[in-house]
Amino acid sequence: xxxxxxxxxxxxxxxxxxxxxxxxxxxxxxxxxxxxxxxxxxxxxxxxxxxxxxxxxxxxxxxxxxxxxxxxxxxxxxxxxxxxxxxxxxxxxxxxxxxxxxxxxxxxxxxxxxxxxxxxxxxxxxxxxxxxxxxxxxxxxxxxxxxxxxxxxxxxxxxxxxxxxxxxxxxxxxxxxxxxxxxxxxxxxxxxxxxxxxxxxxxxxxxxxxxxxxxxxxxxxxxxxxxxxxxxxxxxxxxxxxxxxxxxxxxxx
Numbered sequence: 001x002x003x004x005x006x007x008x009x010x011x012x013x014x015x016x017x018x019x020x021x022x023x024x025x026x027x028x029x030x031x032x033x034x035x036x037x038x039x040x041x042x043x044x045x046x047x048x049x050x051x052x053x054x055x056x057x058x059x060x061x062x063x064x065x066x067x068x069x070x071x072x073x074x075x076x077x078x079x080x081x082x083x084x085x086x087x088x089x090x091x092x093x094x095x096x097x098x099x100x101x102x103x104x105x106x107x108x109x110x111x112x113x114x115x116x117x118x119x120x121x122x123x124x125x126x127x128x129x130x131x132x133x134x135x136x137x138x139x140x141x142x143x144x145x146x147x148x149x150x151x152x153x154x155x156x157x158x159x160x161x162x163x164x165x166x167x168x169x170x171x172x173x174x175x176x177x178x179x180x181x182x183x184x185x186x187x188x189x190x191x192x193x194x195x196x197x198x199x200x201x202x203x204x205x206x207x208x209x210x211x212x213x214x215x216x217x218x219x220x221x222x223x224x225x226x227x228x229x230x231x232x233x234x235x236x237x238x239x240x241x242x243x244x245x246x247x248x249x250x251x252x253x
Contacts, residue, residue: 014039015047019066022057027065074131086249087116090242091217095120097238098219103128105141106215110157112142124222126200137177138166140192140204141216147184148206148214154181169194189236199223203235205243217243
């Protein structure tokens, strides 16, 4: 058992898993939560009562749901980022200009966390949404961020998170990934050609700060419309321009 696991508090883990499950299921009862999480109904009930007392969940008849306090938490997290308005403006502009889905993400806990998302006139629904996380090695956002991380940090993330195949196109070899990261640093942007979601292509450019913080901005589109190569001549310049505006006019942290 790792030192990290030894330091974990079981009660907090159980409560956290209850919260994530309530989010995923749009609410649930004690029995459903107990079955899904593998805990006794009494254990789940005790945790739900505590979460209700802390005003984090609400009970409607026999069902529990997340409370509106999470909106306040989300607003607070968003307001911690002094560059949020700039990110929103540039991502909205990029979505409008390209007609596709544009996004901004940062690295947290070795994964890509989506901070903002905007859909253009031709944009299609993607698996990501604000606040969700994706594997870092399979996304263009993630690869563009990793390309500018210290090599030791990249190894640390891969050791912890692995390199699971999301699709048949996902890079799962570490040496191949480091070769791709070198290419990304040289050309200034990353490509996801159906590596994270089958049928979805994406190009991303990194946003760096003087403090070493890293983010990235991207544009996604369905491969059925165009392959990744079709946009190589025009799209990277637009994305890198948006990334540059965010980088020059804001700071992270």
